[in-house]
Amino acid sequence: MRKFLLYFSLLTISVIAFSSCNNELRRIEKSNNFEKKLAYADKMYQKKKYNTALTLYSDLMQVYKGTDKFEGLYYNMAYCSYNLKDYVQAAFNFKNYLDLFPNSPRAVEVDYMQAYCYYKQSPKVSLDQTNTMKAIAAMQTFINNYPSAPKVAEANLVIELCRRKLEKKEFNAAELYYNLGYFKAAGIAFKGLMRNYPDSDKSDSYKIMAIRAYYQYAKNSVQDKQKERYETVVTEYLDFADHYPNSKLKADAEKFYTLAQSNIKTLENEQNKAKSNQ
Numbered sequence: 001m002r003k004f005l006l007y008f009s010l011l012t013i014s015v016i017a018f019s020s021c022n023n024e025l026r027r028i029e030k031s032n033n034f035e036k037k038l039a040y041a042d043k044m045y046q047k048k049k050y051n052t053a054l055t056l057y058s059d060l061m062q063v064y065k066g067t068d069k070f071e072g073l074y075y076n077m078a079y080c081s082y083n084l085k086d087y088v089q090a091a092f093n094f095k096n097y098l099d100l101f102p103n104s105p106r107a108v109e110v111d112y113m114q115a116y117c118y119y120k121q122s123p124k125v126s127l128d129q130t131n132t133m134k135a136i137a138a139m140q141t142f143i144n145n146y147p148s149a150p151k152v153a154e155a156n157l158v159i160e161l162c163r164r165k166l167e168k169k170e171f172n173a174a175e176l177y178y179n180l181g182y183f184k185a186a187g188i189a190f191k192g193l194m195r196n197y198p199d200s201d202k203s204d205s206y207k208i209m210a211i212r213a214y215y216q217y218a219k220n221s222v223q224d225k226q227k228e229r230y231e232t233v234v235t236e237y238l239d240f241a242d243h244y245p246n247s248k249l250k251a252d253a254e255k256f257y258t259l260a261q262s263n264i265k266t267l268e269n270e271q272n273k274a275k276s277n278q
Contacts, residue, residue: 025052034063038073045076054080071101078110082117091117112151115139119158125168136162163211167197171206178209183217186210204240204247211236215256218263233260 028040030096057077064070078093094114098107115138121131132270139155139162146152174189191211194203214236237257244250 018201023193028056034060038064040067041073042076043078048083050080053077054084071097071104074100075106076108078113082113085120087117087120087277089194091121108146108149108151111142111145112149112155115142115155116158119162122162122165125165125172129166129169132162132165146228163197167193167200167202169204170196174206174209178216179212181216181220183213183220187213187217204244204249207236207240207244208249208252211240211253211256218260227264230260230264230267233257234264 025040028037030036032063037056038060041053041060044050044056045053054077057073057080058072061077064073074093074097078090078097080091081087081093091114094110094117097104097110098114101107104110115135118131118135118138122129123131124137136159139159142149143152143155169191170189174186174193177183177186177189187210190206190213193206194210197203200206211233214229215233218226218233221229233256237253237260240247240253241250247253
């Protein structure tokens with residue numbers, strides 16, 4: 001019984017407090033005392049009541065535009081959107097802030113946050129990566145504009161994380177081509193991965209996958225095309241051996257090289273035999 005009474009009392013107090021806060025907010029919203037409204041918005045911002053703060057800041061935009069308080073209002077409003085995880089609106093607000101206050105002491109911070117909002121919009125690998133590419137471009141612009149800024153290290157990390165995501169997406173596409181039997185497309189895609197991500201720690205595995213794909217492409221070709229396509233496998237292996245002499249995958253590469261050479265020799269023998277029988 002005592003526990004019930006305690007719970008009921010706490011619930012009643014919470015309801016009264018909530019009702020009181022709502023009443024205060026309604027009074028503030030209807031008030032023409034703009035200084036009081038701005039102070040209340042700042043108070044809500046400090047208390048992390050971002051929805052309430054954002055509503056009030058939005059109402060006050062036209063009131064304070066052109067005054068010395070407008071910059072702080074707009075800055076807080078942008079962060080309200082960011083903290084509410086509305087990264088599209090936050091990016092828009094941060095960009096507008098830079099347009100409105102290009103010489104602000106906060107310009108470096110805000111420029112970074114604009115780029116970071118694109119990163120926060122970057123979806124999982126299987127989805128469209130437009131925002132991932134926007135994040136890379138925006139972060140690179142930030143680095144170019146502020147090469148000595150403290151946030152440069154973080155910007156480089158964001159770029160690296162974004163590139164890994166794009167690399168994974170390209171790998172998944174190349175692997176899908178291979179699994180579906182589109183071996184020529186797979187070979188081209190795996191070589192594209194090597195070209196696009198030359199510093200990847202997986203570049204030798206991409207090369208071996210390209211070799212494997214080109215081998216399967218040759219194997220499944222009509223006979224008069226096979227020799228030329230097995231020669232592509234040999235060329236790709238020699239390139240592998242040149243670039244990755246110490247790779248753990250070298251034995252796998254050599255296997256396809258040996259098979260390709262053997263098949264070329266067999267095809268040449270068959271061609272010579274056919275000529276001699278004519």
